[in-house]
Amino acid sequence: MTAETIIQSLASGLLMGLLYGLIAVGLALIFGLMDVVNFAHGEFLMIAMYATFFLFAFFAVDPLLSAPLVAAALFLFGAVVYLLVVRFAMRAKANAGMVQIFSTFGLAIVMRGLAQFFFTPDYRSITHSWLGGKTVSIAGIFLPVPQLFGALVAIAAFGALWFFINRTDFGRALEATREDAGAVALVGIDKNRVFALGWGLGAALVGLAGAIMAIFFYIYPDVGASFALIAYVTVALGGFGSVFGAFAGGLLVGLVEATTALILPPSLKSVGIYAVYLLVVFVRPRGLFGSL
Amino acid sequence: MDTAFAERRRRDLIVAACLAAIAALVPLFVKDVYVQNIMVLTLMYAALSQSWNILSGYCGQISLGHALYFGLGAYTTALLFTRFGVLPWFGMLGGGLISAAIALALGYPCFRLRGHYFVIATIVIAETALLLFQNWDWAGAALGIDIPVRGDSWLKFQFTRSKLPYFYFALVLACIAWFVTWWLEDSKWGYWWRAVKDNPDAAESLGVVVFNSKMGAAAVSAFLTAVGGSFYAQFVSYIDPESVMGFQFSLLMALPAVLGGIGTLWGPMLGALILIPLTELTRSFIGGSGRGVDLIVYGALIVLISLARPQGLVGLFSWHRKEAMR
Numbered sequence: 278m279t280a281e282t283i284i285q286s287l288a289s290g291l292l293m294g295l296l297y298g299l300i301a302v303g304l305a306l307i308f309g310l311m312d313v314v315n316f317a318h319g320e321f322l323m324i325a326m327y328a329t330f331f332l333f334a335f336f337a338v339d340p341l342l343s344a345p346l347v348a349a350a351l352f353l354f355g356a357v358v359y360l361l362v363v364r365f366a367m368r369a370k371a372n373a374g375m376v377q378i379f380s381t382f383g384l385a386i387v388m389r390g391l392a393q394f395f396f397t398p399d400y401r402s403i404t405h406s407w408l409g410g411k412t413v414s415i416a417g418i419f420l421p422v423p424q425l426f427g428a429l430v431a432i433a434a435f436g437a438l439w440f441f442i443n444r445t446d447f448g449r450a451l452e453a454t455r456e457d458a459g460a461v462a463l464v465g466i467d468k469n470r471v472f473a474l475g476w477g478l479g480a481a482l483v484g485l486a487g488a489i490m491a492i493f494f495y496i497y498p499d500v501g502a503s504f505a506l507i508a509y510v511t512v513a514l515g516g517f518g519s520v521f522g523a524f525a526g527g528l529l530v531g532l533v534e535a536t537t538a539l540i541l542p543p544s545l546k547s548v549g550i551y552a553v554y555l556l557v558v559f560v561r562p563r564g565l566f567g568s569l
Numbered sequence: 570m571d572t573a574f575a576e577r578r579r580r581d582l583i584v585a586a587c588l589a590a591i592a593a594l595v596p597l598f599v600k601d602v603y604v605q606n607i608m609v610l611t612l613m614y615a616a617l618s619q620s621w622n623i624l625s626g627y628c629g630q631i632s633l634g635h636a637l638y639f640g641l642g643a644y645t646t647a648l649l650f651t652r653f654g655v656l657p658w659f660g661m662l663g664g665g666l667i668s669a670a671i672a673l674a675l676g677y678p679c680f681r682l683r684g685h686y687f688v689i690a691t692i693v694i695a696e697t698a699l700l701l702f703q704n705w706d707w708a709g710a711a712l713g714i715d716i717p718v719r720g721d722s723w724l725k726f727q728f729t730r731s732k733l734p735y736f737y738f739a740l741v742l743a744c745i746a747w748f749v750t751w752w753l754e755d756s757k758w759g760y761w762w763r764a765v766k767d768n769p770d771a772a773e774s775l776g777v778v779v780f781n782s783k784m785g786a787a788a789v790s791a792f793l794t795a796v797g798g799s800f801y802a803q804f805v806s807y808i809d810p811e812s813v814m815g816f817q818f819s820l821l822m823a824l825p826a827v828l829g830g831i832g833t834l835w836g837p838m839l840g841a842l843i844l845i846p847l848t849e850l851t852r853s854f855i856g857g858s859g860r861g862v863d864l865i866v867y868g869a870l871i872v873l874i875s876l877a878r879p880q881g882l883v884g885l886f887s888w889h890r891k892e893a894m895r
Contacts, residue, residue: 314685362872369879372831374631374684379827379875382820386868393861498861506692513689548700551693558686559678 278539285418286535292424294531299431299486300504301511302438302523303355303479309518310455310475313363313377317385319505321480323392325351325487326496330401333491339407344430344488348481355480356473358384363476364469385501392498401496409492427489434485435524442520451475507547510554516567525565529553578755581834585751589744596733603853605732609804611845612739613797618825618837619746620793625823626832627750627759628786629766630680633819634691637698638668638791640814642798644702647714647808652707657726661799665792672791673784680783695819702810713809716802726803735804742800743838746793750834753789762786766832794822828874830881839883 304318315321325347332343362380369376403409411422442448453461454471462468494500511530515522530550537549558564592612599605617639625631645667646660655663679690703711721729728734753759761782764772773779802808829840847870851863878884 308685362876365876369876371880372827373879375827375831376875376879378631378688379824380872383868383871383873383875386864386871388868390861390864390866390868393864397860506696509685509689510693513686517685542704544704545700548697551697554693555678555690558682558690562682562686564686 281417283539286539287532288418288420289424290531290533290535291528292420292428292531293534294528295428295431296424296486296489296527297507297511297530298524298527299427299434300483300490301508301515301527302435302520303482304508305512305515305518305520305523306438306482307475307479308512309520310451311367311458311472312518313367314381314509315363315476315479316378316381316505317358317388318483318508319501319503320385320388320392321351321355321483321501322487322490322504323496323498323501324354324388325484326491326494326500327392327396328484329488329491330403330496333403333406340403340488340492341407341426344485347488348484351484351487352477352481354484356477358480359473359476360469364472385505389498389501396498398498402494403491403496406492421493423489423492427486430485430489431527434482435520438482438520447474507550510550513564514554514557516564518568519564519566522564522566529565578751581751585744585747589740592740593737596736602732605736607846607849609732609735609739610849611841612736612743613800613804614821614825614845615838615841616739616743616746617794617797617822618829618841619743619750620790620797621822622826622832622837623750623753623762623793624783624786624790626826626836627753627766628762628783629832630783630786631688631823632691632790633688633816633823634693634695635790635794635822636814636816636818637695638672638794639798639801639818639822640695640698640702640810641668641671642795643802643808643813644708644714644798645795646799647716647802648708651714651716656724657799657803661796664795664799668791668795669788672787676784676787680780680787692816692819695814696816699810699814702814709809711810713807713812716806716808718806727806735800738800742797747834747838749789749793754834758782758785763832824871828871828882830883833881833883835886836881836883840881843882 300322303321304315307313307315328347328350329340329343332338332346333340338346362384363377366376366380367373408423408426412419413422413425414420442451450461450466450471451474454466454468458468461471490504507530511526512523513526514529515524515526530553533549533553534546538546541548595608596605599608617635621632621635642661642664645664646657649655649660649663650657675694679687679694682690702708708714716727718727718729719725720727723734726738753762761772761777764775764777765779765782769779772782798813801813805812825840825844826837827840828836828844829838830836848863848867851866855862855866874882
């Protein structure tokens with residue numbers, strides 16, 4: 278193992294880590310807002326990938342152009358999921374935590390079933406997109422262009438999200454609702470509207486990630502499941518509710534995965550991520566940047 | 570102890586005995602192998618869900634990684650039998666003890682975690698074990714273990730001609746899991762667990778040793794789950810990591826309890842009785858096309874029941890209504 282291979286794989290781990298952060302940040306946003314873990318998050322990613330694929334296959338829209346469209350569509354979808362399912366799950370008087378887990382999990386199963394029904398279980402991929410399969414060499418390190426682009430989008434999205442939460446009225450409403458949903462009702466903010474917008478925003482972010490992932494990843498009904506666990510670990514590593522934590526958690530997960538793949542057989546690369554998660558929470562039960 | 574509660578417990582015991590007796594007679598009238606197969610699975614999941622309910626329902630520590638104990642039970646039995654010729658009965662006991670020991674070892678660091686951090690830790694640990702088993706050559710790696718047929722007897726716990734012995738064993742297993750829960754419900758452990766579930770800080774301040782309570786629940790729950798896994802290995806006679814340690818098993822153990830009524834005595838039984846036949850029937854009647862209709866029906870049902878009856882279906886039965894609403 279030479280120094281070049283190590284740097285090479287750490288660099289691609291870093292890019293993948295930024296994308297993991299982008300996949301996970303919607304989850305962190307929703308959790309921070311209302312303490313709900315969306316167990317259908319992976320399926321949100323899956324439908325975003327399919328949407329990108331079909332826009333490409335039927336209308337020849339390149340993923341670069343369709344990414345904003347897909348994000349907008351996912352925004353609507355996320356808001357609708359909140360209004361139709363999660364809103365009612367929040368009302369449960371008994372076993373509130375369980376109801377949230379299983380209502381969103383049931384939704385995930387339905388979405389997977391619908392994808393199989395309408396799109397068949399076949400593996401699909403986008404061929405000949407603008408960025409697909411291209412690499413660029415920076416200081417002797419070869420980086421795949423789609424992942425590099427995804428990493429840049431992730432950084433931009435995190436920047437925009439930070440600005441949005443800290444510098445806009447809606448961001449303040451979001452923050453206030455997170456602090457005390459009862460009190461914001463008194464000043465005339467509709468809690469349900471804020472929550473629906475929060476779900477929309479969280480879904481739009483994972484939609485953006487899905488559009489980019491579709492460039493270089495196979496698309497099939499169960500694709501979300503493999504990324505969902507990584508997303509949960511990423512959010513928990515960073516600390517539930519912390520948007521910055523999701524960013525840092527993503528970077529850590531990407532680097533750990535790349536390092537593990539250097540040491541262990543490729544089939545065991547996730548073991549490194551899981552081990553680091555356990556180590557971190559055993560030492561710090563609220564994750565890296567979570568609040569108690 | 571108030572008399573209403575004692576009265577309820579006595580009635581529970583009588584109802585359970587009657588139901589078990591009726592269940593034991595069912596195979597006299599149902600000869601269809603397909604239906605018998607569903608009955609075996611229903612009883613097995615009832616037992617598994619009842620075991621899961623001890624840790625996650627009564628003690629409130631939500632585990633979505635119980636597939637680990639199920640898989641350990643299945644693998645211990647299968648490996649001891651195929652590699653060393655040890656009878657499955659010893660494998661069953663050994664698997665249970667190993668699982669209980671591992672549950673205690675894992676509980677030591679994990680029970681410091683709360684909420685979603687704990688849930689994710691349970692998923693991650695089971696997934697790690699799954700990956701390790703998939704790469705462990707001596708244990709058959711991803712290909713798994715084919716358990717050879719060495720006879721047709723209770724001694725070897727293998728039955729080739731009829732499914733009935735499996736049915737009766739699964740019935741006994743479900744009864745044991747139910748009885749253990751019934752017995753623990755009114756023991757000091759049962760009270761500790763409910764206190765830990767409702768408010769760990771208050772329980773601690775009143776002298777409940779929260780950590781030990783959780784450890785006790787984990788050990789009992791893991792032992793019973795592993796026995797179920799051992800039984801499953803003998804029943805299907807072929808195991809591989811994905812089919813005994815996959816995430817779907819962790820869910821299938823949790824779902825009956827959640828739908829029936831989490832943290833209740835009858836919830837897992839009722840949930841399994843509805844869910845497992847429904848799963849099997851949708852799979853064979855509309856799932857055969859491979860087009861996911863079974864998933865749509867199944868998932869929609871989970872969403873609807875969890876939204877419509879968060880306290881579980883068990884509340885529909887009058888003498889348990891108060892308990893379920895608690």
